[in-house]
Amino acid sequence: MKRAMELAAGGRVAxxxxxxxxxxxxxxxxxxxxxxxPELRYLIRVFGSRAVALGLGYLLSDPAARRRWRRLCLMVDACDTAAGLAHLARGDVPRGPMAGLVTITGAYAALDALALRAET
Known part of the structure; x- marks a missing residue:
């Protein structure tokens, strides 16, 4: 699980x-x-800085702090997934691309939850 979380954090950074x-x-x-x-480029950069911060925060933390980072990542990934699912339900976004993005954020959320569960 540790290696999977490190790879996920590296994916966030990339x-x-x-x-x-x-x-x-x-x-x-x-x-x-x-x-x-321009407004979309700005929002994508906001997303990018958040992803880099989450990934580096996790990778550069000691083992005790990584648990907090996993919780933060779970919160962000669950919120992103819920927002994507809401857009899919409303049908106000292209379904194929949004389904792909929701799959990615959902997989991250699932990995976060499994890692937290494995700790207990």
């Missing part, structure tokens, strides 16, 4: 760094449109 450096490419890889809108 995706977040891409979002910061190339928000338009990040949106394109996610399969979403509107990547030229």
């Amino acid at each position: 995706w977040g760094a891409l979002a910061l450096a190339a928000p338009g490419l990040n949106v394109k890889l996610a399969g979403m449109g509107g990547r030229d809108a």
Whole structure:
């Protein structure tokens, strides 16, 4: 489980760094449109900085602090997944790309929950 969490944290850093450096490419890889809108590029960079902070926070922490980081990651991933599911239910976003993103955030949330459960 430890290795899986470290790989997930590394994935957060990589995706977040891409979002910061190339928000338009990040949106394109996610399969979403509107990547030229400045407000969307800003929001993607906000997401990117959050992802980098969560990933590095976890990776650079000692074992005792990692439990807090796992809880924070679970909260963020669960909120992201719930928001994505709400958009899917409303049908106000492209279904295919959103389903892919919800699958990613849902997998992160599940991994976070399993890691926390394994500690008890």
